[in-house]
Amino acid sequence: MAKMLSLTSRRALCSFRTLVPSKRIVTSRHSSHIAVTCPEHHFCNDDSSCFRKDLRRSNNCFVTPWSQRRASILTKTLFRNYCAGEISQKCWKCKQPLEKIPAFFCLSCKVVQPPTEGTSYFKIMDCDCTFTLDTQKLQRRYVQLQRALHPDNFSQKSEEEQKYSEIQSALVNKAYKTLLKPLSRGLYMLELRGVGIEEGTDAGARSDFLMELMEINEALDQARTSEEADKIGQDTKAKLAELTEEIDATLHRGDLGAAKALLAQMKYYANIEEKVKEKLSQFM
Numbered sequence: 001m002a003k004m005l006s007l008t009s010r011r012a013l014c015s016f017r018t019l020v021p022s023k024r025i026v027t028s029r030h031s032s033h034i035a036v037t038c039p040e041h042h043f044c045n046d047d048s049s050c051f052r053k054d055l056r057r058s059n060n061c062f063v064t065p066w067s068q069r070r071a072s073i074l075t076k077t078l079f080r081n082y083c084a085g086e087i088s089q090k091c092w093k094c095k096q097p098l099e100k101i102p103a104f105f106c107l108s109c110k111v112v113q114p115p116t117e118g119t120s121y122f123k124i125m126d127c128d129c130t131f132t133l134d135t136q137k138l139q140r141r142y143v144q145l146q147r148a149l150h151p152d153n154f155s156q157k158s159e160e161e162q163k164y165s166e167i168q169s170a171l172v173n174k175a176y177k178t179l180l181k182p183l184s185r186g187l188y189m190l191e192l193r194g195v196g197i198e199e200g201t202d203a204g205a206r207s208d209f210l211m212e213l214m215e216i217n218e219a220l221d222q223a224r225t226s227e228e229a230d231k232i233g234q235d236t237k238a239k240l241a242e243l244t245e246e247i248d249a250t251l252h253r254g255d256l257g258a259a260k261a262l263l264a265q266m267k268y269y270a271n272i273e274e275k276v277k278e279k280l281s282q283f284m
Contacts, residue, residue, distance in 0.1 A: 089101060089103070089116070091106035091108060091109060091111065091113065092111075092113065092114065092160070093106065093109055093111045093160075094106060094108050094109040094111075096108040096109070098113065101116050101119070102115065102116045102119045102123060102124055103116070104145065104148065104149060104168060105148070111157075111160075111161055112149065112154065112157075112161050112164045112165050112168060113164060113168075114164045114167065114168075115164075115167060115168060115171055120192060121174075121175035121178055121179055121188065122179070124171065124172065124175045125138055125141050125142065125145075125172075125175050125176065125179055126141050127141070127179065129189070130248075130251075131182070131185060131186055131189060131244075131247055131248045131251050132244075132248050133179065133185070135180060138176065138179055138180060139176075139180075142172065142176040145168075145172045146169065146172060146173075149165050149168045149169045149172060150165070150169055151165045151166045151169055153165065181270075182240070182244050182247070182266070183263065183266050183267060183270050186247055186251075186259065186263045186266070187263060189251065189259075190256065190259060190260060190263065193256060195256050195260055197260060197263060197264055197267070205264070205265075209265065213268055213272070216232065216235075216236075216272055217272065217275070219232060220232050220272070220275055220276065220279055223279060225283070226280055226283040229276055229279040229280050229283070230276075230280065232272075232276055233273065233276035233277075233280070236269055236272050236273050236276060237273065239269050240266065240269050240270065240273065243262055243265060243266045243269065244266075246262050247259055247262045247263060247266070250262060
């Protein structure tokens with residue numbers, strides 16, 4: 001009987017190992033954050049739920065009906081122990097488990113931590129993964145993190161802490177700049193879903209749209225007063241606001257193709273907005 005039970009346990013363990021995704025799993029004492037690939041992964045607030053859905057689908061494929069219940073119980077136990085003990089992310093210095101992911105500091109020894117690989121900018125900045133995020137909250141988070149992580153605060157610390165503070169501070173800067181503006185935010189959201197916009201290609205743009213852009217650029221070049229340039233700038237801002245609403249709607253629907261096309265238009269208008277600023281500076 002003992003041999004049979006041992007054999008069953010080993011089989012369940014092998015099945016569990018087969019089901020575990022190849023990407024790294026990071027957990028904490030109070031919650032688990034699982035890095036998996038699934039259709040909802042990048043817009044899912046709870047990565048562990050994605051894993052559980054994948055696990056259920058995998059169970060249907062790998063576990064035979066007569067042993068499904070027993071294997072499910074063993075798998076849950078093994079997975080719980082595996083997460084709690086063997087793969088919890090720990091502090092590089094004191095080796096204590098980190099309370100949450102991403103962790104900027106260890107709560108036990110207070111030292112700065114290296115970045116957690118694969119963490120999205122939305123999680124770093126503690127923002128909802130949405131196109132219409134709260135930019136005021138984003139700015140407050142940025143100020144808070146930079147005050148804590150700025151390399152000047154670690155000039156008397158160890159080389160490791162100095163290195164990690166520089167890396168973390170640079171990462172926070174990049175995350176903030178990416179999420180602050182609608183265009184870079186939208187492009188990043190598409191990037192998370194594996195969709196990119198090619199540089200320097202107008203093949204997908206409509207001829208009437210390109211003609212409209214040419215007329216706006218010509219009008220801007222011919223502007224002789226700040227009022228004329230400012231009028232073009234106000235019209236451009238209104239168009240960008242309109243595109244922002246449309247992009248938000250398409251992302252909510254999950255229509256990535258439409259979102260990509262609208263973001264491509266937004267790139268052109270954002271470029272015009274920058275040209276307007278340059279033009280206005282000439283009148284100062």
